[in-house]
Amino acid sequence: MLDASPARPLVQVRDLRKYFPIHSGLLRRHTGDVKAVDGISFDILQGETLGLVGESGCGKSTVGRTLLRLYEVTSGSVVIDGTDIATLPPEALRQIRPKMQMVFQDPQASLNPRMTLARIIGEPLDEHTTLSRAEKLDRVYELMDQVGLNRVFANRFPHEFSGGQRQRIGIARALALNPRFIVCDEPIAALDVSIQAQVVNLLEDLQDRLGLTYLFISHDLSMVRHIADRVAVMYLGQIAELSPRDALYADPLHPYAKALLSAVCEPDPTREASRQRIILKGDVPSPANPPKGCNFCTRCPQVQPVCREVEPALVEVTPGRHVACHFVTPQSGTAGPTGGTEAKEHSQQGEPR
């Protein structure tokens, strides 16, 4: 999927934080923060797809939205194509918006029910271009062709379409201004399996044709394996592991990445029967009150005293593979104080709650 040109980062995120304040009491005093995104750094290379996976509440959607500054950034920087958008004044931000677009999860909620398909897809053109009516309509037709919507649908309303077709409308709208970078926030989660494949194939075709760069946010690990070049695994507002796709799926290094991948059911009864599962105990802690030290220490099967005290940094342990765990170091390359093999043991289920 990468171009022949040397891959350079299109998006550079450094120590990004997004806290949502909690106000309580009669005076609505600021009493705490939900640390939805708590210091994450990564690059997305030109023309690549970075998959962002994690469970609900881990902050992956917040990352997507903060990256496009749909949420104000608490601290840190987001450099997209050379411009730090985290601190850009509003008008300059508006100028740069055409470069970066978003495809939302729920095609029902993200399309205005009172607008026709042509107006929905054409709205970005009204906002950011000075095209004539006829030129706009031509562009709308061109976009509809690109995403596989029949031109005769141009004057219909969103409710007349199925979920998969609505997602195509959302994609056409995102493409209207020739963006370079698209955040796909769970674009297939609301669709049936047979329709998911259609949308994923479309996204891949468009990437090949238009040289797009994607951040693909999803909780569907199998689909991310299909579409992404590199994958970041998030847990409780931080990146646990960031690795090339094949390396991650073949041999996850971070204990959370191991557990997450082992929890995915395989559509194959024979493999399912023999598969080793790591069943994590308990639930994800509240991001308003994350544990001290490593944020995974409350559920980690290999937790050690140091994990409850010191927060591990995300370090490059082998070329291209970044892991935030005290026991995955450049020397060891495996998780756990006694090596990675026992990590697959079913009996290691972490400490009791």
Add this chain to the structure above:
Amino acid sequence: MPDGAAPVLDVRGLKTVFRTRGGEVHAVNSVSFHLQPGELLGVVGESGSGKSVTMMSLIGLLPSPPADVRDGQVLLEGRDLLRITPEALRSVRGAEVGFVFQDPMTSLNPVFTVGDQIMEPLRTHLGMTRAQAETRAAELLDLVGIPDARKRLKSYPHQFSGGMRQRVMIAIALACDPKVLIADEPTTALDVTIQAQILELVRDLRSKLGMAIVWITHDLGVIAGIADRVMVMYAGQVVEQAPVKELFANPRHPYTRALLKTIPSNAGARGDRLQVIQGQPPILGAAPTACPFRARCRHAFDRCARENPARRPVGRGHDVACHWTPEGADA
């Protein structure tokens, strides 16, 4: 599973129609299946394929109108649930047939404690005293893996996480030791690591309690991990039914085959492109007179437009509703 044993649940020719302002919707069309004691039957299909409506029709959970269970028999140990009084059916629901719904957030009552909600079926169906019911409720919570069960009985649903709420739902469904447990997408609203916990719990409970389970899902991965036998539904009909290994190894219906190819796998080689099933499921305006899948089917031929295929056996415990026979397969 022994083939010879009498099925605990035997459904024959079930038809459910919704009367709407836009006309009738034939949501379930002549669905027949059976469930052996101790067996886990997986039901797969896309949204709108009639999997939930079928199961809700069985025990009269659909409001009527608009729903109308028009035809068929639902034999629970020989007794036809479609032909007993509403009072008798009430005593079947919750006592002999347990139900776990998809969304644990909305299916628990927020104003009652978890304990009250587990005790309710125990007191209504089994006539337990409050003290007896409380003891049993604590045992049930313990059984589904909620620590400190006695104390947690006094908690309200909002104090529990999604995974724990689903455990409570399972505890309620198990309260009266049902013969059949119907689980409607019980892990769909949960995260994968929590889903893994619930699947592990169900595997464990099955070996302890030995009840028969119907597990509705659209996730073929879950089916592969948990089911003994699988029933594939499309457009309100059962299109294929087989033991789980047979279904994955040797799918016969073009829809099942296509469905298995659309999902990317976590292991093995990564394909370049995902296979796609073109088109949309049909609108179920009338009882079908032709194969409902023919418009999306690669193998459709003239007979498919004339005649809705009946299910025919193609292997041991394997039957399929399709006129087409793959090359090299026995007719």
